[in-house]
Amino acid sequence: MSSPLVPPPGTALVLDFVNTRADGGGAVERLGDAQALACWLQAAGLIEPHVVVTAADAASARELRDALVTVMLAHSGAGEGRGDALTAAESHLRRTASLHPLAAVITAEGAVLASDQAGVPGAFGSILAAVADAAATDRWGRLKACRNPPCHHGFFDRTRNASGAYCSPGCGSQVSMRALRRRRMTG
Template sequence: MIATPAGSPKAGPRTVTPTVETVLGFVNTRADGSGRRELFGDGESFAAWLAEREEFNGETVATDADAAVARELRDALVTVLLAHSGDEESLGEPLLRAERHLRRVGSLYPLATVVTAGGVELASPQTGVPRVFGTV
């Protein structure tokens, strides 16, 4: 649930929130048949992608291992999103593996509740690349 300050317009059913934009931006980084290239191929390419994203404060220090973690997180999210859209190949064991992976990521990169006069949000208390993974 997204808390909105008094007087703010409420999000409609088709409104894309900044949080959704972050997840969609993250999952849409893999290569595909239409010529899109892999954006998390190594630490350098992952760092370049992060540097372009305001929500990550231009985080640019990333290793090849960070890029591998990003690809695994992304692939798990893609599997879950495809399963929710009715993709038969994503159901069963692939979905169970993806859900297990996302639970593990959630425990490694936890979120904290931040309460302010303007509302409530979940935010990563970590810094650097771990904050990126928690935010996603």
């Protein structure tokens, strides 16, 4: 068994995908339209330059990403990752997985999940395979989304006790300052 502080397989792709969101810190939406999605998928090595990407594909990618962020918020204990939002996200992930089935690829070195589809469906399948690889380990719960509401940046929690809730000390400070201001206003 490897160290719990070492990210599981697939983590880099999952985090890169969920961190395509616009946030309060100046990051821009990287899946906003078909062209932006095509650029991201090509840069990630998930599609070839000739693959046609549609606006519907971009909308599906954003929905998949948002569902993953909600699950990762649940891992960090954030309110946005609980109740109806989490149930809806998990349901969306099940539906998406049914549209992009994975196959076991078994070799002498081991087994991995991979998409049998090509193009954008294959890219979505590859993202889901990376999620499944990470979720199959005891470190899945360490893939978290920052609890700071404007941020929700995805990160791998490397704290020894898996208690990390913020992607950076700056986000933790912002949340603390907002709480202090609220206490001063009401107190």
